[in-house]
Amino acid sequence: MDNNGYLILMKKSLFFLLTGLACFAAHAQNDSASSYTWREIMIPMRDGVKLHTIVYTPKKQTEKLPFVLIRTPYGVGTGYAPDKNDYIKDMAADGYIFIAQDIRGRYKSEGGFEMTRPSRNKKDPQSIDEASDTYDTIDWLLKNIPGNNGNAGILGISYDGWLAIIAAADPHPALKAVSEQATPYDMFTNDDFHHNGAFRLSYGFEYAVLTEAAKTDSLYNFGEYDTYDWYLRLGPLSNINKKYAHGSLPTWNNFMIHPNYDDYWHAESLRYRLDYPKVPIQHVGGWWDEEDMVGPQEAYAQLEKKDTSHRNFLVIGPWLHGQWGGDEANNLAAIKFGQPTGTYFRQEIQAKWFAYYLKGKGDGNFAEMTSFQTGSNEWKHYNTWPPKESTIKKIYLHADGKLSFDKPSVNEPTAFDSYLSDPAKPVPYRTRPVEETYGQNSHWYFWLAANQRFVDNRPDVAHWLTDTLTEDITITGDVIANIFASTSGTDADWVVKLIDVYPNVDHQELSMSGYELMINADILRARFRHGFSTPEPLTPGKIEAYTLDLHGADHVFKKGHRIMVQVQSTWFPVYDRNPQKYVPNIYEAKESDYQTATQKIYHTAVFPSCIELPVVQL
Known part of the structure; x- marks a missing residue:
């Protein structure tokens, strides 16, 4: 399916057109053939604010039913039947009372909107947060909507998934099942707005406009199709407010005044808001989620440390952001899986999860971790994550662009690869034109699975490649990059990619x-190498060790393929340009601060740059 086809599918699935996230988008459709009726209500919160809510009830209800909530900032519609909505129609067949709600300050709900609202002061009974709004909503529903069985569940994707896990952190007693899907975890160390301290420029600016320029969603008018040029001409980030936003975007303003990990980021992070699994919770993510790939993995890992009641579960499939919610997901761009992975998730995992915990149906025998392993293209079930069967094997960078499991033995000072990083000519993160993130025909959705050959000939991207594999290599677990590098500047970004290179002639499918195919990748802003709260300049020419968590994978590098590692220092404009000259606040950098730098990646016996692979021995 091409990108246009996917967007059409998203519309049909009632995903909000701009983000593909809201599961009850603004479509006013009465379907007389539906088995559900709907009505609008305004539910009062503890502070008097009322939230716009749609209640969907089966027309022929023969038993008491549980509630299933979806809360969203993206706008709920009126009259769209759950049994016609691809995301939940398999659940609707079991019979639920579905609730769709605009969170405060968005669309028809009263109050003020605050992005990823911090937790309330529990000493003040009138203080509010998203958990208290969920609590008050469930409490009102139990008392005012007849025919309920006293149980409630909540699910959602992306921001809606974050709302679900926040509800689980401080749950109403009736909340019995939670499925957070693609939640962000920590907006400074990973997901959405930063990765390891590097600012996600195009996404951060365009999302702030989307949610804060008006109460209903709108796109920024760039006046041109290729936003790469617009962001490059922008110059220093301070020009956003000077020339365009003029201080009108609260979240953007917060980005500018919080360049390091401080109390602001601490208050938003799930790292400090999750205690233990208070209700059964299912974390769902995609291996190629371009927005919140890390969040479900990190949220699961944190709660798993205190999961004494076996309430914490993880599901990861071969998906981009939210793809499991409405697509058959037979493929991801050019990558084919040979089966409808999205349909399987909705029918065999999601529907059965809620049926068991809310209605007592089924055996409740859910795997600790359910993963779609790519390469083999098989569903796998693990008792632990990462699985105990995985063994760390290091694959090393060598001279002449070689990559192997043999540790380097040479120790000459010249045993490095180098490139010139120029902020004036940054490496694009995807092929140009770089369309607006949520704009028409945007390739944003698929960029993590895009063919990385488009940077093969760039002199500012370093490559290392294995010989052709003589047997399959399976990696299952967390991937870690250990890079020894130096720079002629006083700051730098390090981007590391782990790539599956298909045969030069793929006889099974010539187009491949x-x-x-990028399997794992991430970026580190080097000033934060010793901590995200304590930025430090680099010493020009000094070799230092950099560790990047490239996060989880479940993939088979097939016999006949090769493994590649790429390293670069710009990934634009999804990440802002590092001036490569240390300044206390990059957001206040001047045009004159941006300078070229020579980057060196070492591969010696003393400085053995490598990738730690969690290899499963067959």
């Missing part, structure tokens, strides 16, 4: 010949 030589395809370079």
